Amino acid sequence: MTAQHVIIIASALGGLIGGMGMGGGTLLIPLLTLAAGLEQHLAQAINLIAFVPMSLVALFIHKKNGYVSFKKSVPIAAVALVGAVGGSFGAKYAGGRGLRIAFGVFLIALGVYQAVKTAVSAVKAHRAKKRAQAET
Amino acid sequence: MKDNVKTGLIYGGGVLVGAVSGFFGGGGGMLCVPLLEAYGLDCKRAHATALLIILPICIVSASIYIANGYFxxxxxxxxxxxxxxxxxxxxxxxxxxxxxxxxxxxxxxxxxxxxxxxxx
CATH class of the missing domain: 1.10.287 (Helix Hairpins)
Structure with missing residues (x-):
């Protein structure tokens, strides 16, 4: 397999997870660095670029279904843009290795958060089911 | 929660969402969804609206990465x-x-x- 094939397969896996609505590209970046051997900054740039067409399609569908709140997005988007400019330049000055380790810690934190959230909602669903059974 | 504290949290959270997305090249969406839920949106609307916030962030961040030679x-x-x-x-x-x-x-x-x- 050539490097291009590995990148396509790694990206398809990342897209598969993103398409299920699971944290978008958070796993595409390590797939690109660990499996395809790309440099950390380049992998992050690719994730940012790949997100644009993907989210445009998703937004179009959500907009049609009436789920997008423009009013609430404007103030957050405005301040988030300021943060994004700072973060993007910050990444340039962080070395590839440092950035990789920081990204690893970030992923662990997100993973723990996701695990807790999943467990809490599973327990809630279970309790609701039991209550419904008790009432009937 | 007091209104001004909540507003501060939402704006601070917004800056964090942007900074994280720019620095790590992603992951901001996972922070943006709970932030929008705190802002009063239900789960589905929070997920959909998060995309609208992350999209401009991605375009701006990607442009900066490309300008810095990561392409x-x-x-x-x-x-x-x-x-x-x-x-x-x-x-x-x-x-x-x-x-x-x-x-x-x-x-x-x-x-x-x-x-x-x-x-x-």
Whole structure:
């Protein structure tokens, strides 16, 4: 397999997870660095670029279904843009290795958060089911 | 919670969402959804609206990365093709899967990959 094939397969896996609505590209970046051997900054740039067409399609569908709140997005988007400019330049000055380790810690934190959230909602669903059974 | 405290949290959270997305090249969406829920949106609306916030962030951040020289045409093209195909398959498969199981597997994967990146 050539490097291009590995990148396509790694990206398809990342897209598969993103398409299920699971944290978008958070796993595409390590797939690109660990499996395809790309440099950390380049992998992050690719994730940012790949997100644009993907989210445009998703937004179009959500907009049609009436789920997008423009009013609430404007103030957050405005301040988030300021943060994004700072973060993007910050990444340039962080070395590839440092950035990789920081990204690893970030992923662990997100993973723990996701695990807790999943467990809490599973327990809630279970309790609701039991209550419904008790009432009937 | 007092209104001004809440407003401060939402704006501070917004800056954090942007900074994280720019610095790590992603992941801001996962922070943006709970932020929008705190701002009064239900789960589905929070997910959809988060996309609208992350999209301009991605465009701006990607432009800065490219301007700083982090770009390889072949790698980007291969990745966009792969991601698009994978995302379509994932979206189609979602209906047929158990949401809790998928989320649990995803959480475990993130922790495992995070450990690998930190320790290697």
């Amino acid at each position: 390889e045409a072949t790698a980007v093209l291969c990745s966009v093709i792969g991601v698009t195909l994978g995302a379509a398959a994932g979206a189609l498969a979602l209906d047929k899967l158990n949401g809790t199981a998928v989320a649990a597997i995803f959480a475990a994967l993130m922790i495992a990959v995070g450990l690998k990146l930190t320790l290697s």
